[in-house]
Amino acid sequence: MIAIKRLTGAALMLGWGLMLVVGASAQAEPKRVVALGGEITEIVYQLGAQDQLVGRDTTSTYPEAANELPDVGYFRQLGAEGILSLKPDLILATAAAGPPEVLEQIASTGVQVEKLPSEHSAESLLEKVARIAKVLEIPEAGDKLASSLRQQLDEASASIAAMGDKPKVLFIIGTGGGDVMAAGEETAANSLIKLAGAENVFADHKGYKTMSLESAAVAAPDAIALMEHTLKAMGGVDKIADHPALKLTPAAQTQRIVARDGTYLLSFGPRLPEAMTDFAKAIRTEGRSSH
Amino acid sequence: MSLRNLHEAQERSRRILLLVLAAMLSVSSFLALAVGPVPIGAGDIWAALWPSEDLSRDAQIVQQIRLPRLILGLCVGAVLGVCGAALQGLFRNPLADPGIIGVSSGAALAAGLVIVTGNTFASGFMEWAGNYALPLGAFAGSMIAIVSIYALSQRAGTTSGASLILAGIAINAMAGAALGYLTFLSSDNQLRQLTFWTLGSLGRITWDSLVPVAVLMTIAVALTLRKAAALNTYLLGEREAGHLGLNVERMKKTLIVLGALGVGSAVAVSGIIGFVGLAAPHIIRLFAGADHRIVLPGSALLGALLVMCADLIARTAAAPAELPIGVLTSALGGPFFLWLLGRYRRELF
Structure with a gap:
């Protein structure tokens, strides 16, 4: 019995190991990403995925290095072709980005357009982190950033509550x-x-x-x-x-x-x-x- | 009928003018497909012109973005050119331009009303009209504007130039105020849509939204072109035209409806693109005289050409960002309008 348990345990471990390997190989494939929204660019940097960025919108000015990326214009007045000229395969866009028809045009050429929540709340920030990490296939980095942010947010709320x-x-x-x-x-x-x-x-x-x-x-x-x-x-x-x-x-x-x-x-x-x-x-x- | 006995040489030179315009338009249409922020090879452009499931990324850019935009540019330019020419004939005023006399802002206001209040106050209409809701609303707006301008500028049976322009200013101001109030009422998102109407852009078109308005604009252009001979007769004077057997009232009404339909549809999909309706007919008249049989088709071709060229600049000058096309046409058209004002000052007042 014990031997069988050990065996299944080993098999499970092997399975986990395989999944991790598969996960790691999926990570290895870099994307060409255009980030539309200052906070989205910041999240991509915080996740350590900035090497995949090939473009940004005008509001993406932090961190300093983001300014070096090609600017596709204000995120509410985008043009489809300008963005496509950067040969992206993923657009990370705040829900406020538009005009919506332009994002439709981009999607119709086969580029993945990921619309992220634009509510002004801590929950929405954590959701953005999780979703960006997911589409960039770096879930561990996402979990790490999310839990660190959650902790910081809790600390901030507590210290603000103490101000009375x-x-x-x-x-x-x-x-x-x-x-x-x-x-x-x-x-x-x-x-x-x-x-x-x-x-x-x-x-x-x-x-x-x-x-x-x-x-x-x-x-x-x-x-x-x-x-x-x-x-x-x-x-x-x-x-x-x-x-x-x-x-x-x-x-x-x-x-x-x-x-x-x-x-x-x-x-x-x-x-x-x-x-x-x-x-x-x-x-x-x-x-x-x-x- | 001196207009019918034109010298053959003149006839030929006019035909050449139209041919040259058509050739330039073909070149600019090709450029519209070939030039853009994304460099695309000839093979992909050719492939994009045929329906296919399996297209390269570049071919898809041409098929999904550049091609509908090209068709829209052609339609909007032709409509603005030909409606400008027809309105100038109808009002017997060289300054009648859909933008200046308030037809475009009437359309923009109605489009704004549809965006901001449509779902609240007329959800039944919105559901019924679908993609046609905006063009229909814009049509109604330009119709109201055009009819009131016509009524206001009539004085003892003729159109007064000064009161036409003044009525236009008043209508522009009122539509501007109402649009301003709408921006006050609108949500953040609706506000973005509203700013779009006032700046103008061909960049938002998709095949789904193109088809209905392209049909409407083609109808407006085709039917207006057929009124060339009638407009020529009308040039002689209202009473004279009546004596020559022209049903003046019916022609006026037809042109007003067609103008509202054309300008309304153009504004509904591309916002306000100013001065094309003013510049195109005047340039044609400079080259070929006032015969509407050349001014109308010439203005359609030249209007399309002007819009295509402006859009080419809009798409490429600030790449990867994009400029609003209405800003470009107004920047170029404004000085042209001032020059016209100087030229016609004595006749107007």
């Missing part, structure tokens, strides 16, 4: 004339604010909408957040703090004006845990009081 208070945040996404475009419900910025344990003052609006400066003042945000390039376009921290309508807000008075790189803050890629913690700290401490 719930500051009010206004996220300015752009500016035109006298008004500002603010991020409302169902935006990446809104999800980030929530993850950072804060309250979005513009949450009763959906999407990115123009907000009059007057209502920005009435909302009395404790912190104003924006992307670095928006800050530059608006003339810097002092300009915002001295703005006739904004200067009465607590945010302007403490100069709690948080500006970060857009992809880093809002792409919900592998740097999310870092961005969450950093943002959560900044909207509570940055500004005059901390200097």
Whole structure:
């Protein structure tokens, strides 16, 4: 009996071994991959599969080395032939990539088009990691990255929960004339604010909408957040703090004006845990009081 | 009937003009298939022209991407050229262009309405119309625009040039405002679709979406071409044309419907591609005079040629990214329009 058990055990081991070998040989076949979406490019790099990348979209600017890849344009305004000229056999595209007809055209020439979720959440990030690892046939690297990310995310949430208070945040996404475009419900910025344990003052609006400066003042945000390039376009921290309508807000008075790189803050890629913690700290401490 | 007794030499030179245009169009059509960000050999291009299950990747690129795009470019260019020429004849105004007098923006607005509100307010229609929903909506929009422009610009039985352009400006502004409001209402995804209408592109076409609009555009071009002789008579003046036995009202209505159908379908699949309807007929008139029997087919050929050339630049200049074609035609057409304004200033006001 024992001998038979040992035998089946050995056979099972052999089977496992064979499967591993087969798995390894499948890994060995490199693909030509075009990544459409900054967070997708980042994940491919984190998985160590960057050698397979042959193209990227305009928003894929991190890590630095990604900038060397050919740029196929903004991921919402793609052209089929340009992408096909890179001779890809796999397109990793965020669900927001388009126009959809262009992705259809690409698929109709026999190229695999993998559409990845674009929700702004930690779960969606982990799902993206798992699916990219799967299509690139590197499941171990995927598991490793996913569990490391999960741990970092848990740590980040715990440290944010420990901060206790719930500051009010206004996220300015752009500016035109006298008004500002603010991020409302169902935006990446809104999800980030929530993850950072804060309250979005513009949450009763959906999407990115123009907000009059007057209502920005009435909302009395404790912190104003924006992307670095928006800050530059608006003339810097002092300009915002001295703005006739904004200067009465607590945010302007403490100069709690948080500006970060857009992809880093809002792409919900592998740097999310870092961005969450950093943002959560900044909207509570940055500004005059901390200097 | 001086128009019928044209000198034979003139007749021949016109035929040569059409032949030259057709030859240039063939060359540019070949270029449209052969040139692109992906270098493709002649063998693959030839293979792609025939239905086959087993095609190389390059041949598939030609068959699935370049070929439908070529056909779309031909149709859209021909429609814009010929409708521009017909509208200029109908309004007796050299500045009548589907873009300038608001027909295109009427179509774009209606297309926008279909995108943003179609599924909420008219789901039955959307289901029934399927792939035709956008072209039909755009047709209705351009129809409303064209009829109101016509009504607004009529003064004592004739079309006033200034009020035509002013009505066009007003309609463009209103359609722009309404489109702006739609962008405010729309979701992120719908917003992307809307921006597409205002910039124009031939890059989104697939065989499925091409077939219905290509049929509509071909009908519009073919039937408009048949109105050449009637438009010539109409040039003499409305009353005179009536005396010569032309049913003026019916011709007007036919041209309005055809113009709306053509421009509406073109806008529905390619967005607003400006100035082709203005430039093509004027260039033909410069070479061959005002006879619609040459202006209409010539504008169709030249319109197609202009769109194909612009699209060639759009596809290749920024490769692997792509430029919006409407931006290109407007960048080239804008200065041309200013030149026209200068030329016709005295006649207009």
